[in-house]
Amino acid sequence: MSDTKTEIKIEIVRCNDCLKELPLTKDNFYICKGKFKKTRCKPCKRIKTKLYYTKNKKKIIEYSKNYQKEYIKRPYVRERINKKNRAERALIKKLMKFKHLLTETQ
Numbered sequence: 077m078s079d080t081k082t083e084i085k086i087e088i089v090r091c092n093d094c095l096k097e098l099p100l101t102k103d104n105f106y107i108c109k110g111k112f113k114k115t116r117c118k119p120c121k122r123i124k125t126k127l128y129y130t131k132n133k134k135k136i137i138e139y140s141k142n143y144q145k146e147y148i149k150r151p152y153v154r155e156r157i158n159k160k161n162r163a164e165r166a167l168i169k170k171l172m173k174f175k176h177l178l179t180e181t182q
């Protein structure tokens with residue numbers, strides 16, 4: 077008889093930044109889309125993100141602003157917005173008609 081079935085082996089992963097060897101658990105590593113992010117341990121990832129943000133704050137803000145601008149420019153997004161606006165206008169038209177009918181009957 078062997079115990080291999082009951083034994084749960086936890087993978088040991090080395091962080092690329094601090095080079096620490098850590099067991100692959102959700103306490104040590106982040107999970108993204110159901111998979112462990114093995115490249116960096118949690119503390120390192122946090123530091124990295126913070127550092128990146130402080131270093132590139134302006135860029136990130138600028139980028140998200142531009143993204144919004146560019147996003148709206150995309151033809152399919154425009155089409156979607158136009159569609160929505162058309163639908164809203166149609167609805168308002170309908171409501172106006174209804175209002176008109178209401179005032180007439182009053």
Ligand SMILES: [Zn+2]
Pocket residue numbers: 091092093094095096116117118119120121
């Ligand atoms: Zn690390």
